[in-house]
Amino acid sequence: MKTVLTKFLAFSSIALLMLASCKKDGVKVTATSGKPGALTASATTIVLTSATAGDNAVSFSYTPTDYGFKSAVTYTLQIALKGANFANSKDIGLTAKSKAYTGADLNTMLLSMGLIAGNPAQLETRIKSELATNVQTTYSNILTLTVTPYFxxxxxxxxxxxxxxxxxxxxxxxxxxxxxxxxxxxxxxxYTDAGSLEFKYTSDPDWNHTNYGDAGSGKLSTSGGNLSVPSTGYYLLKADLTGSTWSVTKTQWGIIGDATPGGWGASTALTFDSATQTWGGTIHLTAGGFCKFRANDAWDINLGDNKPANGILKYGGENIPVTVTGDYKVTLDLTHPAFYFYSLIKQ
Known part of the structure; x- marks a missing residue:
């Protein structure tokens, strides 16, 4: 009898242990989609310039998504063109609760997204939170930024x-x-002063190296006199050191195309701004049309964009598309030699 009782007690103990073990295994954590965190930005209107390229342009911060328990969550900052529903977004994996961009880094990313330097554009940003493959991805609020990149x-x-x-x-x-x-x-x-039309070319920003002057008949010489333009105005200057030749062409710039008031028949004149050394004006442009820049109401000197348009001009380049009808602030910037660009900013 004692043996039977001993066996019964032993069996009961094992059964209780197994039951306890089963109950412990049955405690499960159920993940929900989570309460989204909040995204904030230090600025929502950002104008980038080369002078401030090393400064912080914007900082993004977010609060974590609340899943009801502690777990490893993957956070991604998404940046996309407004209205694109985050298609082709720039996705930046985050290891901290904030992400800062210098002007240079942000500018590089914006240009890679197809934004045109000098033209304001709107972006949307959000935080994507991912817990596991079987848990619904969570997104934060969407912030809208207005940004202007530079070249x-x-x-x-x-x-x-x-x-x-x-x-x-x-x-x-x-x-x-x-x-x-x-x-x-x-x-x-x-050249603005009739008494200040003479100049020379120098190989360096001083007089201590090679200097080029006028040898007559459009030729250059390292011992020649001063070069000059015939009258005041805005000139295209050229020099060929292999052939030792030089030339100047006076220019007055305008914009032409079926998107402009004059169509393809006549240029709409631009005005020179002596403060910025750029050409510009406010011009009504029509959607579905194109435009180009040209000098002297003729086609000898004309500038178009690349394809696709990126704001950088080249001689004889592609027609520039206009997608929305309206009044535009048009700017033609020829101040950086051999690297010319423009902006069309809807008013």
């Missing part, structure tokens, strides 16, 4: 253009440049 302007091989128009100082003179470094240089200089 990272290259410095090509150059000649300096000191002259009477700026006090004969090579260090502060305008330049003409050779993007292919093939000894063919070009650039634009504005």
């Amino acid at each position: 990272d302007i290259p410095f090509y091989a150059s000649l300096y253009v000191p002259g009477a128009y700026q006090g004969w100082s090579p260090a502060t003179a305008m330049r003409i440049s050779s993007p292919s470094d093939n000894k063919l240089y070009e650039g634009y200089v504005n």
Whole structure:
């Protein structure tokens, strides 16, 4: 009898242990979709410039998604063009609760997204939270940013253009440049004073290296006299150091195309702004049409965009598309030799 009782007690103990073990295994954590965290930004209107490229342009911060329990969550900052429903978004994995961008880093990303320098554009940003493959992805609130990128302007091989128009100082003179470094240089200089039309070319921003002057008949010489333009105005300057030649062409710029008031028959004149050294104006443009920039109401010197349009101009380039009808602030910037660009900003 004692043996039977002992066996019964032993069996009962094992059964109780097994029952306890089963109850412990039955405690499960059920994940919900979670309460989304909140995304904030230090700025929502951002105008980037090369002068502030090293400064922080914007910082994003977020509060974590609340799933009701502690767990490892993957957070991703998503940035996309407004209205695209985050298609082709830039996805940045986050390891901290904030993400800061310098002006240079943000500008590089914006240009890679197809934004045109000098033109304000709207972006949408949000935080994506992911817990596991069988748990619904959670998204934060959406922030809208208005951003204006800038061009990272290259410095090509150059000649300096000191002259009477700026006090004969090579260090502060305008330049003409050779993007292919093939000894063919070009650039634009504005001459405003009839008594200050003479200039020279220098190989460096000083008078201590090679200097080029007029050898007559459109030729350059390292021992020649001063070069000059025939009258005041805005000039395209060219120099060919292989052939030792030079030329100047006076220009007055306008915009032309079926998107412009004059259609393809006549240029709509732009006005030169001496403060910014750019050409511009407010012009009504029509959706579905195109436009280009040209000098002297003729096609000898005309500038179009690339395809797809990116705001950078080239001689004889593609027609520039206009997608929305309205009044536009048009700017043509020829101040950076051999690297020309424009902006069309709807008012």
